[in-house]
Amino acid sequence: MKLLLAEDEKAMSMALVAVLEHSGYEVDAVYDGLSAVEKGRSGAYDCMIFDIMMPKLDGVSALKELRGSGDTTPVIMLTAKAEVDDRITGLDAGADDYLTKPFAMGELLARIRSMTRRSGSAFTPSALSAGAVELDVEEQELSCKSSVRLGNKETRLMKFFMLNAGKELPTETIFTHVWKDEDDVTEEIVWIYVSYLREKLEAIQADIQIAGEKGKAFSLIVRNEGE
Template sequence: MRLLLAEDEKALSKALVTILERNNYSVDAVGDGQAALDYLEADNYDGVILDIMMPKVDGITVLKTIRSKGNCIPVLMLTAKAEVDDKVLGLDAGANDYLTKPFHTQELLARIRAMTRTQSAQTDSRLQMGNVTLDCASFELSTPAGSFRLANKEFQILELLLRNPHSLISSERLLEKIWGYDSEAEINVVWVYISYLRKKLSALHADIQIKATRNAGYSLEELP
């Protein structure tokens, strides 16, 4: 699951990214409201963690802007303020939930799960193609021959391919989607993870394959 974190406190942002990645989320982090709007305009996310007090554009304005465009993405508001009026303001602007700093890690994770649950329920929890099944809740890749629990980025790549069967997805797109715009990862890391997935699919005697098309990208295809 991919999240956008908009938090201008650098130490807190870094800590949150670490916590979320350890819990199998992919996170893009930005430090101001305008950057949050730019990222939301350019890409798709499963949820947003949005601080209210941010430079350039405040969190409430960001929220009102995306809601005015019909974007129903789940949003969790963060703030150091505990006053009821601020909570009401955020919820009335379209927030799904509200969390006051300081907060416990387990509460944050629980609230993220809660706010994304409805959206997750609207998508298939299991993806299938050929004799291959990917369980999006457990990260388990399986065929009648056995199963593997995928690492976070392996899962995200295969999920993207399974949701877009027979569609070419470029290495650059995979790098941006899985590792994030600001990642320092090099393009060959995509090939490395594709290689991992191919080995697992082969070991499971899958009847589908990740096909590489020169200078175009990768697609999921049935074996000939």
């Protein structure tokens, strides 16, 4: 699983990264709120951990920007302050949990496990949209000028693309998220299902497309008028 850590105290960041990587997570570390927004918008993460007090852009403002763009990734806020107002501000901005410094690493790991276990349902709306295309996750129906039913894996893949619209998603990342519980398939399956979705997007005359080549990164983008 991949995490985004935004913590401006570099010694603290290095210590957190070391423990998180030792626990099996892949971690991208940034040191200010602006970089957190840029990373959050360009990459797909299972959970994001933001310190509240950061240079360039504080953690709450960074979170507001990401939530405003439709990002539903679970977020844990870190704060050195224990006042109730700070917790309320973070939660109102869209945070899912918070920890007050100093905290035990075991507690942070437990919070991350809790967030990522629930991220498949609790943090994902049942209806998603990109461009003029809508995905009904529960009914497994994709619609634009017409509609088409999707299979279970097609729905999971389309949901992942819509939740990360505009981001470059490596084949390995897509495979890990959609087929993480299956041991009898290889990354080749990603290309096959991307091809299925491309056909169905064409069938409903969608104004979005899945760009990318076999074995490389893919991205869900909105077509320009006339394309």
